[in-house]
Amino acid sequence: MAWIRPLLQTLINRNQADIESSLPGTDAKLRRTNLGVIAKIIAACTHGLYGYVAYVAKQILPDTAEKAFLDRHASLWLKVPRKAASYAVGQVLFIGTESTLIELGTVLVRGDGLEYSTDADATISGGQVIVNITALTAGQTGNALVGTSLNLASPIAGITGNATVYTGGLSGGADQELDPALSTRVVKRIQNPPHGGAKHDYEAWALEVPGVTRAWVYSNELGAGTLTVRFVRDDDASIIPDAGEVATVQAYIDNLRQVGLKAFYVVAPIANPLNPSIQVNPNTAAVKAAVEAELNDLISREPEPGNTILLTHIREAISIAAGENNYVMTTPNADVVNTTGYITTLGVITWL
Helix, strand or coil: CCCCCCCCHHHHHHHHHHHHCCCCCCCCCCCCCCCHHHHHHHHHHHHHHHHHHCCCHCCCCCCCCCHHHHHHHHHHHCCCCCCCCCCEEEEEEEECCCCCCCCCCCCCCCCCEEEEECCCCCCEEEEEEEEEECCCCCCHHCCCCCCCCCCCCCCCCCEEEEEEEECCCEECCEEECCHHHHHHHHHHHHHEEEEEEECHHHHHHCCCCCCCCCCEEEEECCCCCCEEEEECCCCCCCCCCCCCHHHHHHHHHCCCCCCCCCCEEEEEEEEEEECCCCECCCCCCCHHHHHHHHHHHHHHHHCCCCCCCCCHHHHHHCCCCCCCCCCCCCCCCCCCCCCEEEEECCCEEECC
8 A cells, every 4th residue: 555645734633632642631632732732843843754755765766766866876777877968060161262271169150149169170172161060059959950050250351151051950969868868768777687789778878879869679670680770869850860860879889789790770760741631629829739749749659660650549639639629630531650660750730
């Protein structure tokens, strides 16, 4: 039977009854008696102790522990306790006069004030040069799309206009790991001890890389003796990792995995966008936002690459959205089926 912390009034009542049974003829319930005051003081102290016991009981298990205690559990169980925030990296294109030098450490500023720094000296050749840069602030906010404009913090003679984010964008930036994700990793580690290269070891290794939120492992998918890892980054603008993020996970696991494996591949899932057409009642922005949030939650919980999302589950997600009274959905009108390597993402919702 689960232990339930007694209420303060329950403790007071118990103390009053104990005093009266031990001292026949007394009334510990009277407002202005020493015995009544003693009963309440003892109850207050006991209630505080019960509260501390209840608090400690939560901290001794990793699935209920708070931050400081969760970090302690993680430090004992995990090779990478709490994943630190990582810095976005990528390339930018400079246009300018031939032989103009762009020095290592040149600072670039995005429109919102976020700063980046060049990783090496570079010289304009043929009117342009591509330079590797790194965000100076760790976190997901450092990621940027192709074509994003970056201004030089200090103008350089011979450089025309602004730097432009090049092919592949700026990626790899991730925020510090949150408590729910860390707790899940600790519990998985306890339930699945390392086995020198078992499938769950590869999943755990992938999840140690900053920004990786879910990972799946497949044996013999690309031939006998092969192992394939797919992963997503749910906190990014797109959950599908780019080539640089895939390479980062590949390199990280290569340093940990067993040597004798015939072939090991890290690949990005292929997006299979779900583009529903929905009419909701009431037709308000708040209800639409709630429906979109529920669909996103469904997609993040249910599928892995190659799995099917049932039409009934999509309908259920819409029905439980806050404020929704009724709806009509014209598409999809069947289960969403994913073939090998494909994963459902939420595309564009058409509101009818």
